[in-house]
Structures are given as C-alpha cells and as structure tokens.
Amino acid sequence: MTVQPGWYTDPAEPSTQRYWDGDGWIGAPLPADATPPPGPPPVEPEPEPSSAPPAGLSAPERSGTTTTATSPTSPTSGLPGLPGSPVPPGSPGAPPANGVPPWPGAAGPMQPGPAGLPSPGPVPPAWGYPPYLFPVGEPRPHGKALAPLGTRIAARLIDIGAVLLLNVVVNGWFVWRYAQEVGPVYREIVRRSVAGNSSTDGLPPVSPQADWLLLVILVIAAALWFAYEVPAMANTGQTFGKRLLGLQVVSLGDAEHLGFGRAARRWNTLGLPTFFWYCCGLGFLLQLVDCAFALFDRPLRQALHDKRAQTVVVRLDRKTTTASAPPTATDRSDTSGGPTP
Template identity: 55%
Template sequence: MSVQPGWYVDPADTDTRRYWDGEGWLGAPIPVDAVPPDGPPPVEPPPAPVTPVAPAASGTPDPATVVSGGPPQPGPPPGYGPPPGYGPPPGYGPQSGADPGSGPAAGPPGWGPQGGPPGWVPPGGQPGWAPPPGHPGWSMRPPEPRPHGFVLAGYGRRFVARLIDFGIVFALNIVANGWFVWRWAQEWAPYWREIFRRAERGETSAEGLPLPGEQANSLLLVILLIAAALWLAYEVPAMAANGQTVGKRLMRIRAVPIAADQPLGMVRSLSRWSLLGLPTLFWYCAGIGLVLQLVDALSPLFDHPLRQALHDKRAQTVVVEVPHGVASTPSNDRNQPPGDTP
C-alpha cells in the first residue's frame, strides 16, 4: 500500500514527527506536539564542506607531505591510519636481503580505517548520514509501524476474533434460517439416498437419479440472502460505532482508520464489510464466494508492514491491539493532525 504524503509520527522516534513524501522521509523532524506546516518542509541548504586541519608545523618538513616545486601539502590527521593489529599476513613482506623500504606498505597513501576520523564524511552522504530502508547498506530491520501509537494486532488474535464472530452469526442463522435449510435438505434427500444405495451395491451409473426440483434453487438463494443480511446487521453497525464486534472486543483488538484515531462510520464500515460479507451471495455459483472470502481472510499474512486484509485496504483501515486500561472507544477528535505512522 502507498501511504499518502503528509506529516506522520516517526516510527524510529515517536516523540518527533516527520514528512513522508510517499517513498521516504523528507526534511528534519519536529516535536510530535508541534503543529506541522502545510506541505513538505523547506529544502535545507547543503552543509559547508569540512576542511581538514593541517597538522602543526615542525622544524623539518616531512618529505611525504612535500610536493617537488610546491608548498607542503597537509597529510592525514593525527591517528588516521590502520587500526590496531592491522598488518600483512604471515610471510607477506619484503624478500630476504631486499631493501627494508620495499614491499607492500600498510596501505596506499592517505588510506585510513573504515569509518574515518572525526569529521569524516561517508561517500554519498553528509555527517550523520545513514542509508534509508531498502538501501543496500541498510543493516537494521525498520521499526514496525504503530498507527496512532497502538501495536498492530497479531494474526492469532484476529483469527480467534473472527471465529467468535462466525460462531455468533451461525447461531443467528440457525434461528432465522433453520426452516429454509430443512426444506432445502428435503429437496435433495431423494438424490443422496439413491447415491448411497447405488454405492452400497457397487453401481456407478448416474442414470435415473431423482434430481431436486426448481424449489431447491430458490430455497438456496433465500438462505444465502438471509445469511448475508444477518452478517451485515451484526457487523456493520458495531464496527461503525467503535471498530469492534463481540469477537474483537473479547480479543481486545479494534479497527481504526489510517488517517486518524476515530470511529469508522457507516460508510467506511460498509465498504470494509462488502469485500468480506457480500461474496456470501456467490456461494450460489459453485462456491466462488467461499474462495473469495478465503483469499481475503489469508491476505493479512502477505501484507507488510500494516498487515491489512483486502477489506482493510479498501476501507483504508488497520487492526490494532487495545492495551489494558485504555478505553476501547476511539476519541472522536477530527480536528487533531494525523498522528499515524506510514
């Protein structure tokens, strides 16, 4: 997912806020409680180049730092040389009887240890420069986003919460859909009895099987419509109010918008449910709806870094943990600046 450009809490330092241009951080950080300016920060002028200080002059000039016909040239700063213990491997040096000055030196002129002395500038950057995430030189794992200061909900909690919600919706269907399911099963009963009878005799012929009537298809459509309506009535209003169903409340997780810590509202909640609940109607078409729902349920396992399911991406929401002692209902302050992390 591509996060829109804007001022966000720096995941590496939650006390500051920085500008995200859609691909990386831009400009210097500001205090998290400061009001961010409109648009990106002004471009900072490049720092002045660091001029190395020449060593103190001595009475006798060093031949290594004097160029024939010119003034003495400054050499490396004091202490700038190979690290302690550095040296050629055993047997690597001037041959026996050779000039003591021959053979490989500790390093080429001006060579110094990695990292350099104070004031050393790494190639391609200024003092304090560090490679951004994804750069070949990046050696640390970027910090996990904390939308609005909350920890992202784990897959286990989300799975258990969804199982609880499915159990509740299934119980509601037993009450509201029980009679229709029983009538649909009666329509198919002669067909399955004949299938089992022929299987016991070892018969494989499918000729003459008693097929269910047209009423079976109508009953199945009614069953799916009622099931989808019960699911919508159970989930959408609860998610719109505080981002929690019964299962999410028991597992102490809730869904929040990426833009701000506020209730989802009916429009966002309905948009979120549509990718998850509406495919129930397509169970009528050879179970295609069940496949779509399975893909949506597994999608958080492959989304990084926000662990969004497909229905989360559509509604621009994330699922976070609710710490103990923190109210489950989000604040409804729509005037505060966005505080989420990309």
C-alpha cells in the same frame, strides 16, 4: 498511502522525533519524550559563507593553489579518505546513483547504519527499512499495537458463531425446506456408492423450487452478516468477537473511527463472495484467500478487505478506560514492537 504531516519517531534514530511534512523530514530533531510544538519547526537560516580566509594561513593556502592533495601527479591522490579522492559508491556519505533515492520514501543520502551497514536516509513512518538490512519496530497506527494474528482468528471464529446462531433462528425453515427437496437425490447417490454403483441414470429429479430456496438462503445469510458487522464497525470498530478479545478496526487516515461507508466497503470485499458458495465452493475459496492474505502482508498485516477499506486491526490496551482515546506524544514516541507472530 500518503503519510499525513506531523511529528513522528525518526526510524534512523528511535530516541528522537522529527517533523514529517509529507515529502521529507524537516527541522532539527527533538528528544523522543519531549512535547513537540503544534506545527512544523521553525526553519533555521543557513549560515552565509565567509569570503575572508581563516587567520594564520599562508598565501598559497589562502589562494587555494596547493597541489599536494588535488594534483593528478600527487602520490597520495586517489586513495580513499584523503582530500580529492572519490567516494566509493554505496559508502556512507556517497550520493545515490543517478540522483535516485534508495527506494520510495527515502529523502536523503545514505547514512551509516548499525555495525557499519549502510542504511537509507529519512523515511516516512509508514515505511520500514528493507528487511535485508536490519529489522525495525513495527508500526503503531494511532498509537496502538497491531493485533496478533492468532487473536484475530479467534475473534473471527466468535463472530462466525454469532452469525450462525442468527441464521438458525431466521434461516432455519428455509434450510429445512431445501433439505427436503434435495434429500432424496443425495440419499440415492449414497445408496449407490455403498453398493459400488457409480451410475447417475434414474436419479430422482430435483424440484426447481430447490434453486430458489438456495438463493433465498444465501441472501438471508449475507443480509444477517451485513446487519451484524457493518453498523458495529461503523460506530466503534468492534464486533462482539473483537470487543470480547480487545481488538479494534481503525482507519489508516486521520479519523480513527471508520464510518458507515468505509465499514461497508470493508464488508463488501469479504461478504459478497457468499453469493458464490453454490458454485462448487468458489465463494468460500475467495473468502479464505482474502483472510489468509494477512499472514503474508507486511508491515501492517492487512487482509484484502482491510486494503480495500484502508483499515488495520489493532490491539487495545486493557488499562485504558476508553477505546478511542487520542494518542499522546508518549504513544507516538513508542516504537517498540515484538516480532511478527
């Protein structure tokens, strides 16, 4: 995922903000509550090295011929913290081994972290520090906090109930006809099970019409789900359940709204396995794994259909009047976030 250039809160120092040019941090930091310039900061000229020796130094010191700290025979050479001594690997100020940054996204040398722990250099806003060092504030896409998993599950259950009601109205007759076709077979199986007979010989035949009815039921169910969810996601990023609980699906790119293409890709990953429900529940198992992926994904808590469409579910601030208001500088500087539920 490519992080767009712009002003973001410095993960190494949350009280400041710096400019990310797509490859690394540039320019001097600004206070977190300050209004940044519209573009990148001006490049500061590097000071030219002075060839004149500092005043007050003796001739040996000006010529650099002293051997107190650099001579191999000096009793103080090789001690940590003294001139001429090597910097131990992994300590603050030591260069990365073989010139490789600590992990993808690190753009500078190691810097001292809290309590003396070594922490990586500047990183893009989408990357967090490794969890084995120390936790940082969770991401805030478009200045909004990530939606709690419990609220997301409740919103999805509301949407399932709404789609189920639509199926009762549109799909009810086909379900009733299918039950009439397969009902005698299941009733005979239950009767034999109660009697302790596990034989399958002599069961009533199932009409070929039952297979067509099952296919029609699944097609209508998927079409109703598509019509319920995709247009709403494309326009506002909210279904009925998400709107009721104050959630919204936003894009990880520049545009906050999804559009029809991205909303359709998001639904395809979750909705198309509906056609495999007749295969011993294989479709339901795929959908369950898709949604359960959000329980383990960090830091954005994305389900598989979110990763497919590059979207994320956020919680809307109920104090705001519009759900799609652009983020302000204050929103971008707020990196506080509670622990992941």
